[in-house]
Amino acid sequence: MKFDEFPYKRLNINELKSKVDEIIGVFNSNSSFESQDQSLNQMNDLLAEYESYESIAGLNFNRDTTSEKYKAEKDYYDNLSPEFKDLKNQFNRAIMSSKCLPELKSKYGKHYFNIKATEQKTFDSKIINLLKKETELENEYTSIIAGAEIDFKGKTYNLSGLGPFHKSQDRAIRKESFKARYSFFDKNAEQLDDLYDRMVKLRHKIANQLGFENFIELGYYRLGRTDYGPEGVANFRKQIVEYIVPLVQKLNKQKQEILELDHLYYYDGIQYKEGDPKPKENPDKMVDAAKKMYNDLSKETGEFFEMMVDENLLDLVNRDGKMGGGFCTAFPKYERPYIFSNFNGTAHDVTVLTHEAGHAFQCYSSRKQPLVEYLWPTLEACEIHSMSMEFFTWPWMDLFFKEEVERFKYMHIVDSLSFLPYGACVDHFQHWVYENPEATPKKRKNKWLKLEKIYLPDRDYDDLDFPKSGGFWQGQLHIYQMPFYYIDYTLAQTCAFQFWIKSQNNMKTAWEDYYRLCKVGGSMPFTGLIDIAKLKSPFKDGTLKTVSEYVFNWLDSINPKEL
Template sequence: MVYNELHYERIDVEKSKQFLMDIITDFESAETAEKQIAAIKEIDNFSRDYMTYNAMASLNFSRNINDEGAKDEKEYYDSISTDMREVYDKIDKVLHESKFKEEIIKEYGKTFLDQIEMSLKTFDPKIKDLLKKEIELKNEYTRVTAGAKINYKGKEYNLAGLGPFHSDTNRDTRKRSYEARFKWFKDNEQVLDDIYDKLVKLRHEIAITLGYKNFIELGYYRMGRSDYGPEEVSRFRKQIVEYVVPIVSKLQEQKKDILSLDKLYFYDGINFKDGDPKPKGSPEHLVNAAQEMYHELSPETGKFFDTMVSEELMDLVNRDGKRPGGFCTSFPKYNRPYIFSNFNGTDHDITVLTHEAGHAFQNYSSTHHPLVNYHWPTMEAAEIHSMSMEFFTWPWMKKFFIEDTEKFKYKHVSGSLSFLPYGACVDHFQHWVYENPDVSPKERKDKWLELESIYMPSRDYDNMVFAKEGGIWQGQLHIYQMPFYYIDYTLAQTCAFQFWIKNEKDSDSAWNDYLRLCKAGGSLSFVDLVKLAGLNSPFEDGCLKHVVDHVDKWLKDFNITDM
């Protein structure tokens, strides 16, 4: 059965609530652990259906924001989400108060109850209307950015469609394409300012209503972070400034020489004078090559990718009306993941076929768990699977880049390292924003520029007004839609680099560690999953420096002058 043939329906919210309330009653009156565990299984079965239909509605809208039917379904599930959340909050409370906790832990593990405890800290019925407003504002950001129409060289493009011009070998083309991009953002600046200002103030109000000082603590609970907090993250960011920023600054100086430029500007994002590596062949060819690659990587990945292809569980190519970006979602009713992206002819197309496939493979490998809660880990752990898969697939990059394979590897490593300061900057910015919810849009942009000077001191936007005024972060959807979901990428990248290092020494051992991590799903916390994979926690003293030293040596040994 292919994706378009999967059963979808609108659940009846009143019947669903009553069904769950009846299970709650049975759970509370249960006189044995077995009866409570049976009730948990009933709840889990319902959750699989609800989560699947919700995910399908969201995906269908992302695939075509101009489809009124898809929009209606997405809006329906958005509209019932807070009512459903209220019922799930009641479920969490009775589970938390169970007299058979020991038996439940024996059946499902401690993480299940830890997740419930975290969830209870993020909801109260009195914030229902505020949560509805938050969803509406997040959807408005999606509508605005997905509906972008940018005139460039006599044609109309969306944001993803401009991507190839940003990496063109002609400097003027790169500059003009970024000017067109930033003009669109400048034209929509007031709308984007207004959406974010409302989101920040709304999230602050939600936090205050729940008894928190500000949104930060609540934001961490929302992310399910049980074994670290803002202090650990702050120390990690400082290590990035100390160990990574100087190396990235040197890479920028090196790039200036490679490109034969007197000065580097933001639009000089290419790594090689004759252009960055581009995948060879049509999207169909790339998928076929990926299928061969995953068969050669392991039996598990071969079977997984065959399923993705045969059941049409990927929508990869950019087109009008499609939401920007890439992501992986899942349908637990059918035990299937789904990959969404916007191929645009750049090397990023291959990154999607490895990064998002890493997410999908982990989910596919975790469906053996009896609880749907364990099909995905927390976000920072989930990004380990995706970023590590990018490195595990290195031996097959020749299938996609042929003579440009070494160029791709250099860009991959240097780009992954250079990303760390940007990721830390986004995180630092968000902490400041939610500590100061009442500042003006201009003050936020001024703060962004201040942080840029710390994390990315070599950035120069030339005469691009929108970016020079500190607005570039408004194109980062995570800042609007998933607050605090960005440091996750830097933590995971640190772990992915460790897998890369291990894979160079003993590929079989590294792959077995990775497979064990994927199969564990969300059954453990971030720090415990890292231990399970035989990795060092990014929060441990010396971890980041050790990783960065190895990456720095690899980059220095790479003979880039021959490229």
């Protein structure tokens, strides 16, 4: 069955309520383990159906944000979501007070019940309308960004469409393309400021009504972080400042020499004077190359990717009206994932294909987990699968980059290492924002600039006024729509580097550890999954130092001018 043939419908809240009431009624009236287990599975099936239809509605809108039909379906499920959360919460209360809890934990593992306990902390029926409002504000950001129409060199582009110009070997074109990009943000600056201000204050209000001092603790619970908190994250950020920032400064100095520039500005984002490596094939041939790559990598990845292509579970190329960025979603009822991206002719096309395929392969590998909650792990663990897949596919990068393959690999490691301080900066900024919900937009921008000096001390915007005045972060979707998610990429990158190191030494063992991690899905918290994969925790003092030293020594052994 192809994606367009997946059955879809609007679920009715009254019918859902009737079903959940019936499930809870049977659950509470029958105290036997067998009966309660059956009720749990009925609720699980309902959840799989709901999440599948909600995912289809959201995906169709992202594929065409100009469609009134798709917008109506997404709006319907956005409005239904808090109501369904209320029903889930009612079932959570029943299951957490069950006399059969020990037997249920024995069958499914304690993590599911930790998830249920956490979900209870994040929801109360009194905040339903506030949650609906939060979704409205998040959709407003989507509309602003997806609606970008930027005139550049006689043509009109969306934000993704400007990407190739940002990577031009011509410095003047790079600079002008960023000026065009930030002219869009400048025109929408007041709207973006006001939107974020309303979001922050609304989230603070939601947190207060749930009994939290501010949104931070609630934000962590929303992300299912059951085994670490802000203190551990703050210590991790501190290690990034101590170990990674100096290494990135060395890399920036080296890049300045490679590019033969007197000074490095933000728009000098290329790695090589002749321009960065680009895929040598068109999108269709890239998919063919990916088929060969995944068939060679393992039997499981080969079957997986053939299925993705055959069932039209890929939407890869940038086009007008399509939401920017890349992501993977899933339809639990149909046991299928979906990859969404915006190819624009840059090396990012390849890394986003391998990255999102890592997510999709994990989801497909764990499709037989007994519970929907175990299909995906928490987000920082999800990013291990995606970022590690970028490295596991290295032996086949010549299929995409031909003679520039070694240049690509060097650039890939440089970019991955250089990302860590930015990811930490985004996280530090969000903690400050939600600790200070009454701060003005101007104060937020000033704080961002102060944090840039700590995490990104070499960054110089020249005369790009919008980012120079502290607005750079407003182009980061996660800050608006997924608070506290972004540090997950840095935690996962630290783990992905470990898989890369393993694969350099023993590809077979590294892949076995990776595939084992994929199959267990979300049946454990982050720290448990790290143990399963035989990785060292990023939170442990010394892990980041050891990993970064290996990575930097690898970079140091290569003369990029000779690539």
